[in-house]
Amino acid sequence: MPYEVDLANRAEDALGELPPEGRQEVMETIAAALVRPCAWPKPGGWHVAVVFGPCSWVSFTAFLGGIEVIDVGWAG
Template sequence: MVDLAPRAEDALAELPAEGRQEIMETIAAALVQPESWPPPGGGGGALWFGPRSWVAFTAYLDAIEVYDLGWVG
């Protein structure tokens, strides 16, 4: 499961379609590799990079929360 913090939702909404697509692919890549997540509980963070994007997230037992993201278009 993925949750987007309000700040990340706002940033995603401002991107062009190409940027939104890449961000969603970057999130999906991070989501399927839980061994790369920080320890569960929301105290730590991790970065995951796409070709021209990045997402910052924290982890819980069965989900990640994306709290920041970016795309270089």
């Protein structure tokens, strides 16, 4: 089943400000979160999860069929 990713404006803005290597790592972290639906928070409401990469983090919420990335960060 293909899953969908939506990016909140804040996450889009943060991605746009990262250097290429930071953007790449954050996208890989988003992909890692996307392929693990068992680790998603309960869809709907205000439940949030955070996934960490080597130097990045992604906070997201879930909906039926995908995730919405709320915010991202990179400490590179």
